[in-house]
Amino acid sequence: MTSVNRFIQFNDETIDTKLLHQMELLAGAMADAPYLKVTTRKLVELRPSESALSMSVFWRHRTKKIERHGYLSDIYLMAAGFWRHFDLQDWREFKKTDSKLPSLREQLLLCAEEFRLSEFIKISRPGTTGAFNTREDVYTTYHEDQSKQNLKKSFRADLLINAAYLQLRGKDIDTGEKLLGLSFIWTELFEAKSTKDSVKIVNRMMDRLEFLLESDARHTYYTFGEDVEKVPPFHYHEGIRAERAENPEEIDTIEEWFDAWHRETKLAETPAMEFELERGDSQLAEGGREAEGTGEVQQTAKGDSTGEYKEDSHVEDRQMNSKPKKAEGEFGSANDQVVYHESRLKASSDHRLTIENWRRKQTPYVRSLLKELKKRMTQRQEGIRSNLNAGRLSKKLVPLVVEERPKPFYRKTAPSKELDAVFCLLIDGSASMLDKLEETKQAVLLFHDVLRGLDVPHEIVLFYEDAYEASDAEQPNYFEWMHKFEDRKKDHAETIASFDAHEDNRDGFAIRWMSKRLKRRTEKHRFLLVFSDGEPSAYNYAENGVVDTANAVTEAKKQDIEVLHLFLSSNSISEDQAAFYRKMYGNKSVSADSLEQFVEQTLRLLKRSLHLVIKSG
Incomplete structure (x- = not known):
């Protein structure tokens, strides 16, 4: 079978997820909107339906200083400028006016507003001056180069945009005698105090430009983003439709526009509860809920004398195979349209001879590791430290x-009957795993046997996305358990040998899903291992999938969950690939390109993790 190499070698574009995360935190702090996301697009854009501000990829492939200052200036401009100081009412009125040159007209206004807001931010926040100076130096050079190209090609509208930008930075270029007089109107922007002032200046220029120019701008240097008339869908609840109609919400700023989208999205998640909290329950008003207490039991549980809560695994398994669940904002904005299914993976008895062969090869490794770990645990339990000042x-x-400074005290290390740890293993179930299924199954079986031998609770789950059914409205994802926490030492080798490859992988979503389960565990040490053979790849999950995965790893670490990544490859890993995975997983990413390395790296990950548990135990 031919190898499917998921890492695209011809694409040298990599995302600095750490930098992007910093920009996201900065944007949220400056706009006082923690929900804000930051993405990268061709130009700076405002995207309220995604709760996102988009920085421009214009800053890529430059020095680190210029790249960072460029991104910072984008964030400053959007989160501290346009966010509260751009008038949406004036923009709406501006857009309603028909023009023979609509692109030129809109880009001139956005150019004017960028200049006005940049100057405002530099005065109100002096610390931003360095980033804006870098921005102006780079864009000045860019517009000078573009003006030469547009002059050669006789793109007069595009040339005018270049000249407009440069004139505000004290640079003049020749645009012809007919356009010369417009520069005096344009320089009035130095006195502009509001969006309305900018609109008046641009409209005065357009009155003449529509007669002087025959064609509109061909290039896009400025864009606003989503259409301001695109309002959030309101989720009506019984009895409040009329109130909404009588009191339409007025949105004057970008901040209010984004807040409206964010608020409606949150309401959509719990519409019934929201209505009951605000309006009360009509059934209660009529004398109580009908048939109260007759509802079907959704879940059962059992306890023991220690007070530990345990879910009934049989009931939970039945619930898993029922209705699919919707993500709806619970697992990151990049996964809002995900619908996920949870089920047990069905085992096949056709793999018994294969499993015996695998275990015959792995037995020396498993025995050696178990012997070493149990020896360390025994030493930890029985170790005595003497000659102490207290104890x-x-x-x-x-x-x-006899001694001048005697130390007659000792301490005995507190015994620990079992390791206070829990492990989860997520296995990439994408199509590119086809050529390495056997090696992966053996590594997973090794993982399973070691933790069973130590009686450590663990889960093993296959995750994938159905690429053929995915659409803008819905992206079906699947989680298939091979082993669950409740199974304890039960042998699921046949189930592990039965898993297969499917289509796509949505890693950030899977990590958040498993982290949610791990958060409910009471163990001191919680580990999440991800077995994967390539970058995240799913519907509408290309570049933002890398960022989403990096953010999911960061979120897990904040919840005291240690995330480890084992990259499975059929060929030797390149330095570019290693750097790519470090951007998502930090220094907790290792690679393997052969069966021996699969075993070695799996053992190394387990050994390092378990030694940490024993040492702190």
Whole structure:
């Protein structure tokens, strides 16, 4: 079978997820909107339906300083400028006016507003001056180069945009005698105090430009983003439709526009509860809920004398195979349209001979590791530290008489009957795993046998997305359990040998889903291992999938969940690939390109993790 190499070698574009995350935190802080997301697009854009501000990829492939300052200036401009100081009412009125040159007209206004708001931010926030100076230097050079190209090609509208930008930065270029007089109107922007002032200046220029120019701008240097008339869908609840109609919400700023989208999205998640909280329950008003207490039991549980809560695994398994669940904002904005299914993976008895062969090869590794770990655990339980200044008084009291500074105390390490740890293993179920299924199954079986031998609770789950059914409205994802926490030491080798490859992988979503389960565990040490053979790849999950995965790893670490990544490859990993995965997983990403390495790296990950547990135990 031919190898499917998921890492695109011809694409050298990599995302600095750490930098992008910093920009996201900065944008949320400056706009006082923690829900804000930051993405990258061709130009700076405002996208309220995604709760996102988009930085421009214009800054890529430059020095680190210029790239960082460029992104910072984008964030400053959007989160501290346009966010509260751009008038949407004026923009709406501006857009309603028909023009023979609509692109030129809109780009001139956005150019004017960028200049006005940049100057405003530099005065109100002096610390932003360095980033804006870098921005102006780079864009000045860019518009000078573009003006030469547009002049050669006789793109007069595009040339005018270049000249407009440069004139505000003290640079003049020749645009012809007919356009010369417009520069005096344009320089009035130095006195503009509001969006309305900018609109008046641009409209005065357009009155003449529509007669002087025959064609509109061919290039796009400025764009606004989503259409301002695109309002959030309101989720009506019984009895409040009329109130909404009587009191339409007025939106004057970008901040209010984004807040409206964010608020409606949140309401959509719990519409019934929202209505009951605000309006009360009509059934209660009529004398109580009908047939109260007759509802079907959704879940059962059992307890023991220690007070530990345990879910009934049989009931949970039945619920898993029922209706699919919707993500709806619970697992990151990039996964809002995901619908996920949870089920047990069905085992096949056709793999018994294969499993025996695998275990015959792995037995020495498993025994060696178990022996080493159990020895360390025994030493930890029985170890005694003597000659201490405090602790239990030793029976050997001779040092009190003989020594000048006796230390007659000792401490015995508290015994620990079992390891206070829990492990989860997520396995990439995408199509590119086809050529390495056997090696992956053996590595997973090794993982399973070691943790069973130590009686450590663990889960093993296959995750994938159905690429053929995915659409803008819905992206079906599947989680198939091979082993669950409740199974404890039960042998699921046949189930592990039965899993297969499917289509796509949505890694950030899977990590958040598993982290949610791990958060409910009471163990001190929680580990999440991801077995994957390539970058995230799913519907509308290309570049933002890398960022989403990096954010999911960061979120898991904040919840005290250690995320480890094992990259499975059929060929030797390149430095570019290693750097790519470090951007998502930090220094907790290792690679393997052969069966021996699969075993070695799996053992190394387990050994390092379990040694940490024993040491702190």
